[in-house]
Amino acid sequence: MGIPASLNQNLALPVICAPMFIISNPDLVIAQCKGGVIGSFPALNARPKELLDEWLTRIKSELAADPNAAPFAVNQIIHPSNERLEHDMALCVKHEVPLIITSLSAPTQIVPHVHAYGGKVFHDVISVRHAEKALEAGVDGLILVCAGAGGHAGTLSPFALVGEIRKFYDGPIALSGSITNGQAILAAQAMGADFAYIGTRFIATTEANAVEAYKQAILDSSAKDVVYTPYFTGVHGNYLTKSIIAAGLDPANLPERDKSAMNFGAATGAKAWKDIWGAGQGVGTIDEVLEAGELIARLQQEYRSAKTALCNNPF
Template sequence: MPIPASLNKNLRLPVICAPMFIVSNPDLVIAQCKSGVIGSFPALNARPKDLLDDWLIRIKAELAADPNAAPFAVNQIIHPSNERLEHDMALCVKHEVPLIITSLSAPTAIVPHVHRYGGKVFHDVISVRHAEKALEAGVDGLILVCAGAGGHAGTLSPFALVGEIRKFYDGPIALSGAITNGCAILSAQALGADFAYIGTRFIATREANAVEAYKQAIVDSAAKDVVYTPYFTGVHGNYLSKSILAAGLDPANLPVKDKTAMSFGSAGDAKAWKDIWGAGQGVGTIGEVMPTAELVARLHEEYRAAREQLLVAGY
């Protein structure tokens, strides 16, 4: 399905940059959008909560001053642990954020407010059942968080999940899961997705709000170094084993937590996302830390080359 016109403005690549807890900040979002991809950040990254208004004012102003900038998005976590949801959504409505990305529970109460000003809502899903619930809530697009994605990822292969959802849904789909280069972006489209949803690759950028050790760990790691566990937040996610070891824990012997215990705080003395670093299985293809603009330019060249190579091969 064609990308909605409101989100297709100035897109250099069919990419939505995933909102990453702590890592995604205004500097990164602005650099992403000015490079021609949709930048995003979790509303919870603006702390204290009143800072969110300042962030939205700054992002909107800097993007408005650049006629070639792509749209931006804000992620909202719909969970009882997020006591800021009503406050943060009110600000997003006030500033008419073009795209709201919702996670966990279906955004039934959010969709009408966003649609009222002409915005779009995309929802994270890891299964067909979650997709059906999101569509019942009236979302405008689905984000398929498949095996290998960083952070709170699912376990299904993109070949399976995209195919099953396309049997009953022809709207916009963003696909997530170890997408780190232009070839993978093209592959996402070939599978039937409209966007590639990229997170981990942008941790290793100059603008990302991550300590240098985290960025270097992304560069130094491989897929075998990624651990899938619910221990740190109560919901299954992918994390770098090096950060788990540094916290004095054994990646191979972590207790199990029920998702009702979900927390954006800590597990013992080690805080999820701050000390325990999220990452997807694509880390083994990331070779350096670089400015966001250079990264997007490289992704574009890789994407173009991959497409031309297929055409030359006659496929």
């Protein structure tokens, strides 16, 4: 099926920028879209909740003024702890956000409202079972969060998950998991995905709402410095060891927690992401902080070079 026409406007690369808690803000989203990729942010990043209307108004206005800007997306967490969901979705409908990215529970109640104004819904999944539930809910695309992705991530190899889902689904797929350069974007397409889904690489940008110590930790870390644990939110995720140690915890001895412990809407929930830094296993390939537009231009050059090299390979 490929990329939907409504999301294929002015794309310089087949990339959706992952919505990162705290990190993704209007400055970053606007820079991403103006660079030619789909920018996104979690609705919960706009605090207090009344700020979301201002963010959406600003993003729409600035992108409308640029005829070359790509579409944008908003992430909605579907979980009982998210007391803002109804409020935030009403604003997304009001502003006709082109793409809604949903996480955790299947977006059965959200899809009809988004489709009513012509928007699309993509859902995060880490398994075939989650994909089937999302498709039953009527989503327009799947985001496969595979092993090595930053934040909440699954454990399946992208080769395994893409292959199994492509056996029964021919719609849009975005692939996540340690994608930090143009070569990896091309590889995602070669494996059967329509989009690469990139998060961690954009933490190391000037526009990202991350403290300088966090950005430096991204530059200083490699895959061995990433810990996979459910301790901080109740859902397994990848975090930088350095930040866990700084919080006075032992990365090798973190207790188990379950989903009932999640609280995305409260200050205590935000602290996990503020002080305990999420990152994917691709950090070892990130060496400098760039402006988002400069980063996207570099990704585009790497992508083109990789495609040329592959086409010139006799095999």
